Amino acid sequence: ERLFWLTCDDMQRQWFAHTLADRGLRWEQARTHLEKEFGNPFYVWQKKDEHRHLAQRPDESIYLFLERYQEVSYEANLASDQDLVYHYGHRPH
Structure with a gap:
């Protein structure tokens, strides 16, 4: 432990x-x-796909959305600032 x-x-x-x-x-x-x-070998791939399709919910504040976005970013192994800016800027809105 x-x-x-x-x-x-x-x-x-x-x-x-x-x-x-x-x-x-x-x-x-x-x-x-x-x-x-x-334990799932496809975990990071699944999280990257989730990250690509992540959108703010109608009843979700920008703060909560960014918190959720950051959490999925970490799980998708996209934690560097450049990657996050690139993926956020090149996503369908």
Whole structure:
């Protein structure tokens, strides 16, 4: 469990801190969530597709949309500023 952090890069640590930390999960629950999300070899591809089709919901504030956009961006491995600007600017609106 403590060695887990040594296997993560900066993006993975951010995702873990944002998604699983401080939720009162036991290690077994967190591990199950990690296996479900990242055990699928097509996970990043699916998240990139979700990212391409992500749109603001009619009842969603810009703040909540950007928070959701950033979360999917991290999961799609598109965390660099240049990638985010490119993908946001070249999306159908």
